[in-house]
Amino acid sequence: MLKKTLALTALATVAIAGTAEARDQIRAVGSSTVYPFSTVVAENFAKSTGNKAPVIESTGTGGGFKLFCAGVGPEHPDLSNASRRIKKSELETCEKNGVKDVVEVKVGYDGIVVANSKASKQMSVTREQLFRALAKEVPVNGQWVANPYKKWSDIDASLPAQEIEVLGPPPTSGTRDAFVELVMDTACEKLPEAKALKDAGKDKDLKAKCQSIREDGAYIEAGENDNLIVQKLDANKNSFGIFGYSFMEENAEKVQGSKVDGKEPTFENIASSAYVVSRPLFVYVKKAHVGTIPGIDGFMKEFSSEKAWGDDGYLTNKGLIPMPKEERAKFAKAVAEMKTLSAGDL
Incomplete structure (x- = not known):
């Protein structure tokens, strides 16, 4: 046999x-x-x-x-x-x-950029501000609530007084996974309210809060087609897109990357790890x-x-x-x- x-x-x-x-x-x-x-x-x-x-x-x-x-x-x-x-x-x-x-x-x-049209002003944003812009739930006055922020300036007066509209990759994307890990998780885990969940042993709840992207229209899943995101950024000067640095470089005449934690997404900054959103x-x-x-x-x-x-x-x-x-x-x-x-x- x-x-x-x-x-x-x-x-x-x-x-x-x-x-x-x-x-x-x-x-x-x-x-x-x-x-x-x-x-x-x-x-x-x-x-x-x-x-x-x-x-x-x-x-x-x-x-x-x-x-x-x-x-x-x-x-x-x-x-x-x-x-x-x-x-x-x-x-x-x-x-x-x-x-x-x-x-x-x-x-x-490669780096992950939060890009907008070159016809608009370059944005400078922190990872915590990006978390507050894109998370499904955020802490307000010590309590986790459905994301109330409609405009970037609602989060911080230094940010643009325009509606939050971010075109980004779907859950099947490695760029989405890396963005969640490098931006959302990293920023969220430093918040006192997140630390409280961790101290209480509520790891599953903490993960859901830190990694869930809002679904109310402020974040728009744009599929795996980065060209489509660039076209939409070109058409809507107030929107932002999330994609790889290399793709931004290919379309440098149309789009620019935001500064994140004070650093621009340049070849040198990604190579030296000065730009933190790299993978x-x-x-x-x-x-x-x-x-x-x-x-x-x-x-x-x-x-x-x-x-x-x-x-x-x-x-x-x-x-x-x-x-x-x-x-x-x-x-x-x-x-x-x-x-x-x-x-x-x-």
Whole structure:
């Protein structure tokens, strides 16, 4: 019986591999922030190797992981771009569905900007003010209440006397996850009312208060299409949009980033961590597809080459903030060795 089971397993593996060979084009899904970087790498990879350019889809980080972790075989993506690290629960879903060997490659850094039209005045805002503008509930006179702020100036007289209207990413987006972690959580946890909840052991309630975005029209989910946000900012000079620094750079003639905690979202400030709303970017590789779907190893070597992600690489020209040299060497080695990730690493 055991021999029969082993034989069937071997046949199934061969069948998957054989079928996968019928697909001659790499497929990547995931983050809208990493999308433009992956697209440029795909173009350069195709030019230098003669391979077909990989198909890159912008599905959002969370949506990308759902597709990536659904299984092994040609009907499933080979790579998942992410603007945050994979969660332990997502890696466990991968393993449950047979995606047991996942390679993690950090590719660089990006900042998250709160941008508006260049035709408007640049805003200077703190993380606490952003929390008070966007949270579903905020503390007023020591009590948590439904967000009462209609205008920015309701929060602080130094802010614009205009309606709060922020176009931002949906819950499936890594940019949304990172914004919540770096801005909402960080600001909220410093509030006395939040500390009181923590001291009372109400961690679940604290998490809900700190991470829930208002749903009364002040925050508008704009999908994964950052181009659409820029168009709306151009049309409505009083609105703001949340997206990656690299996308702001691409549209520098139309939009500008707000100062956050006194620092502008510039390349230098993000690289030095002076601008606090910054995060790492990743590409995850399905090791079972390497050598089966042609070109995955070559594509990742292109991505992790100095000519791509180095200090003077072509991705830097697209707005990617490069990792320090030692960190680049670490992840280039992970690509060369196809070093896999385990739940214990998270």
